[in-house]
Amino acid sequence: MKILVPVKRVIDYNVKPRVKADGTGIDLANVKMSMNPFDEIAVEEAIRLKEKGAASEVVVVSIGVAKAQETLRTALAMGADRAILIQTDDEVEPLGVAKLLAKVQEEEGAGLIILGKQAIDDDSNQTGQMLAALLGRPQGTFASKVEVEGDAVSVTREVDGGLETVKLTTPAIITTDLRLNEPRYASLPNIMKAKSKPLANKTPADYGVDISPRLETVSVAEPAKRSAGVKVADVDELVAKLKSMGVAA
Amino acid sequence: MKTLVWVEHEGGAVKDATLSAVTAAAKLGEVHLLVAGESVAGVAEAAAKIAGVGKVHVADDAALGHALAENVAPLVVQLMADHDAFVVPATSNGKNIAPRVAALLDVMQISDILSVEGEDTFTRPIYAGNAIATVKSKDVKKVITVRGTAFEKAASEGGSGTVESVASTGDAGLSSFVGAEIAKLERPELTSAKVIVSGGRALKDGETFEQLIFPLADKLGAAVGASRAAVDAGYVPNDYQVGQTGKIVAPEVYIAVGISGAIQHLAGMKDSKTIIAINKDEDAPIFQVADIGLVGDLFKVVPELTEKL
Numbered sequence: 001m002k003i004l005v006p007v008k009r010v011i012d013y014n015v016k017p018r019v020k021a022d023g024t025g026i027d028l029a030n031v032k033m034s035m036n037p038f039d040e041i042a043v044e045e046a047i048r049l050k051e052k053g054a055a056s057e058v059v060v061v062s063i064g065v066a067k068a069q070e071t072l073r074t075a076l077a078m079g080a081d082r083a084i085l086i087q088t089d090d091e092v093e094p095l096g097v098a099k100l101l102a103k104v105q106e107e108e109g110a111g112l113i114i115l116g117k118q119a120i121d122d123d124s125n126q127t128g129q130m131l132a133a134l135l136g137r138p139q140g141t142f143a144s145k146v147e148v149e150g151d152a153v154s155v156t157r158e159v160d161g162g163l164e165t166v167k168l169t170t171p172a173i174i175t176t177d178l179r180l181n182e183p184r185y186a187s188l189p190n191i192m193k194a195k196s197k198p199l200a201n202k203t204p205a206d207y208g209v210d211i212s213p214r215l216e217t218v219s220v221a222e223p224a225k226r227s228a229g230v231k232v233a234d235v236d237e238l239v240a241k242l243k244s245m246g247v248a249a
Numbered sequence: 250m251k252t253l254v255w256v257e258h259e260g261g262a263v264k265d266a267t268l269s270a271v272t273a274a275a276k277l278g279e280v281h282l283l284v285a286g287e288s289v290a291g292v293a294e295a296a297a298k299i300a301g302v303g304k305v306h307v308a309d310d311a312a313l314g315h316a317l318a319e320n321v322a323p324l325v326v327q328l329m330a331d332h333d334a335f336v337v338p339a340t341s342n343g344k345n346i347a348p349r350v351a352a353l354l355d356v357m358q359i360s361d362i363l364s365v366e367g368e369d370t371f372t373r374p375i376y377a378g379n380a381i382a383t384v385k386s387k388d389v390k391k392v393i394t395v396r397g398t399a400f401e402k403a404a405s406e407g408g409s410g411t412v413e414s415v416a417s418t419g420d421a422g423l424s425s426f427v428g429a430e431i432a433k434l435e436r437p438e439l440t441s442a443k444v445i446v447s448g449g450r451a452l453k454d455g456e457t458f459e460q461l462i463f464p465l466a467d468k469l470g471a472a473v474g475a476s477r478a479a480v481d482a483g484y485v486p487n488d489y490q491v492g493q494t495g496k497i498v499a500p501e502v503y504i505a506v507g508i509s510g511a512i513q514h515l516a517g518m519k520d521s522k523t524i525i526a527i528n529k530d531e532d533a534p535i536f537q538v539a540d541i542g543l544v545g546d547l548f549k550v551v552p553e554l555t556e557k558l
Contacts, residue, residue, distance in 0.1 A: 016512060017376040026376055038494075094348070095357045118494065122375050124360045129318065129348035138319050138423035141345045144487065154427065158487045159341040160440075160496070161259075165427040166317070178477065178494060179487055214357035218370065218383040226519060229540035231531075235553045238525070238543050245523065247444060247469060247502050248558045 001111035001148075001170070002057045003046040005080065006101055007039040009064050009071040010121045023219045026121075035071045038116025040078075041176040044183040045146060046114050047079040054148040055112070057081050061104055063092050069199065076194035077186030083199040086207070094122075096204075096211030098130035103207040105135060110171060112153065117142050117175040128175035138168035142177040250278030250368055253306075253332040255325070255347075257340055258284065258292045265441045266338035268299065268402035273395040274336040275301050275403070276365040282306065282410065283328060285321055285417075287314035297410035300403050305410045310417030315426035316342045322349040323418040329354060334391040339497075340440075343394055351392035358392040359384060363399040377493040377516035397440060398499035398520055432488055439491070442472030444502045447491055447518070450478035451507025451528070451547060458484040461547065462506060465555045474498065474518075476508045492517035507547045510535030527551065 011017055012032040020027045035043075049055040060075040061084040062068040072083035086100055105113060118125035132139035140146070140155030144163065147154045148170075156165045158177045186194070204211050232238045242248040252274040257264040274280045281304045284293045293307040306328060312320045325346070329335055335350055337343040339361045351358040362371040363381065370385045371393070439445065446466040452458040458479065466473045474496070475489040491498055493516040503521035508514060510526070510533055518524070519538055526539035529546050536542045543550060 011376070013513075017379045019380045026380055093357050095352060095355075098352055120377065120493070123377065123493070124358070125344050126348035126351070126358050126360060129345065130352035132318075133322065133349040133352035136423075138421075139345070139349065140424075141318075142341060157341075159429075160488060161431040162429065162486060162488045163431075164315075164429040166315075166424050167427050168424045169422075177487070178481065214387050215359065216385045216387065218385050220375070220380050220382045223374070223378060223381050223519075226524070226538040228537050229524075229542065231536075231542045231544060234545075235543070235550055235557060238541065238554060239557045241525075241541055242469075242502075242558070245502065 001055050002059060002108060003049060003055045004105060004108055004110035004113045005042050005046045005058060005060045005075065006113070006115050006127070007043065007060055007062050007071055007075055008036045008119045009033050009062065009068040010036045010119050013037050013120060019220055019222045023221055025217065025220050033067070035074055036116050036119045038118060038176050040183040041178070041180050042114040042116050043075045043078050043080060044181045045176060048181065049148060059084065059108060059110065061086065061101065063088065063097055063100055065089055072199060073194050074186065076197045077191040078184060079190070082197055084202060085199060086202045086204060088204050090211070091213065092211050093213050093215060094124045094126035094130055095214065096209070097127050098134055099209045100204060100207055100211065101131050102134040103209060112170060112172055112174060114174045114176065117177055128173050132173040135171070135173070137171050137173055139173045139175070140166055140168050141175045143174050144177050144179040146174060146180070250333045251331065252277050252280055252334040252336050253325070253328055254280060254282050255335070255337045255343065256282050256284045256292065256296050257338050257342055258286065258289065261291050263292060263295050263299070263405065265402060266340050266397045268405060269397040269400040270336050270338040270395040271299055271301065271403040272400040273362065273365060273393070274334070277334050277368060279303050281332065283308070283325065285313040285324060287311050293412045297412050298406050298408050299410070300407040302408045302410035305412045306415045307412055308415050308417045310419070312420035313417055316346065317424050317426060318346045318349045319421040319423040320418070321346050322353055323421065325350045326353045327418060328415065329390060334393060337394050339394040339396050347392055347394050354390055354392065356388040356390050356392050357386070358394065359386055360394050361396045362393055363396055377512055378519065379512060396497060398497055432486060436466060437470065437472040439472045439474055439496050439498055442500050444469045444471035445474050445498055445500045446471045446504045446506065447474035447476065447508060448479055448484070448506045449476040449508030450482055452479060452484060455484040461551045465551055468555055468558045476514050505535050505539070506551060508535055509533045510538065
């Protein structure tokens with residue numbers, strides 16, 4: 001079984017995003033970029049399934065600027081086998097990404113497609129579900145545990161009230177939550193090895209998909225700022241505050 | 250505009266998140282509801298009483314019993330022939346179902362809206378709430394998920410909607426529900442609590458978390474939350490997590506105990522009315538958003554606070 005893992009290049013998790021002065025977006029010039037953290041978890045899960053013998057090949061795919069190659073190389077260094085870059089300078093929305101990925105899946109015929117549940121830039125949380133819809137396949141979103149059982153996969157999901165387990169027939173789409181695994185660091189020899197792994201260059205036009213945006217960003221603004229309040233000296237003062245707010249009797 | 254709101258329900262009752270979605274939908278136009286599930290006549294009846302609701306479509310079928318997106322989405326798509334917007338609370342079920350519907354309708358979903366600026370224009374948080382984008386949808390039909398804390402809840406009584414049965418589209422045969430481990434709620438639910446006490450990694454372990462945070466929460470009749478670090482470390486289960494990728498909360502009072510205040514955590518609670526922080530590090534970023542701060546050792550301060558309340 002082949003596993004397909006889409007990955008996105010986003011602002012690094014530790015960088016505080018700044019809104020551009022002209023209100024058109026976030027300033028990404030000279031900002032550290034990394035693989036979306038949820039996608040790292042997806043890559044790790046695919047590699048673990050391969051190591052367990054449940055998968056034969058891990059293919060990573062990214063849609064984005066030329067530099068998304070670095071993100072793909074990171075995934076290759078972690079242990080993925082080959083990569084596909086669908087290169088575009090345009091911002092592609094989740095619906096467009098899902099349409100491109102559906103075409104990739106037509107060619108690849110993967111048994112599982114594992115994606116991050118959301119990207120930490122646009123926080124949409126849509127692509128996996130949309131891809132499942134377009135392919136007419138089941139979805140196991142927000143996964144904290146994945147077990148392949150023959151031609152089915154059992155997925156434990158993080159839901160509002162706790163955990164839920166569903167069984168899906170493959171091919172299936174899985175989106176990862178934080179507790180699924182802890183991604184490995186690529187070792188230096190593996191980083192070197194990754195440089196010679198195959199990486200195919202494509203464009204959206206190769207897939208004949210219309211990815212023109214459906215949402216227009218009118219403006220981007222900073223949220224209302226909270227200002228720091230007062231410090232209390234001790235517990236008694238805090239109790240008094242809570243009482244005056246009516247929270248404590 | 251005619252909207253269709255998906256009703257989130259549990260144990261025969263409409264969940265509060267639905268009421269916020271109804272308020273958002275009402276800003277767009279007429280509000281119709283969809284109650285999908287197994288043995289949901291009672292839910293439909295309750296839903297019809299929500300203020301401002303017109304028609305309530307009820308689909309009663311075992312295949313809809315666990316809100317499996319594979320079975321719910323085709324039903325919604327059928328109903329959307331007669332509606333202009335599909336509006337869903339941004340709960341884990343809502344976030345699972347809505348994008349599947351959007352793709353089937355060939356629509357780009359607008360996630361987690363904070364406000365309705367016009368019939369095609371909305372605001373939504375991006376980059377963990379570090380920026381607010383105003384977006385305009387070019388799609389004829391809209392698919393929208395609603396952030397519960399950004400909209401008042403519609404009144405759950407006073408409406409007089411008409412209940413109408415619709416046929417289920419059946420079992421897609423793609424997925425099945427195996428089981429769930431749903432935490433027994435001994436305290437108020439996080440997303441609707443008036444007071445929340447949250448703990449962070451500084452609490453050391455699960456036992457300490459329980460011994461310090463739970464009694465304080467119980468004194469205040471509060472829900473219990475946690476930072477990602479505390480959940481990752483296994484002190485408490487995942488459903489306690491507040492933050493960018495966990496639950497978004499906005500209670501009257503949020504008490505952060507031993508939480509440093511990473512931007513991902515702040516994203517989940519910075520709309521709380523009053524934030525109180527207890528932390529031994531006076532430079533912790535949490536103090537930059539806290540209305541009331543107490544610098545101190547939580548192992549001494551928290552028991553003292555619980556005692557004196």
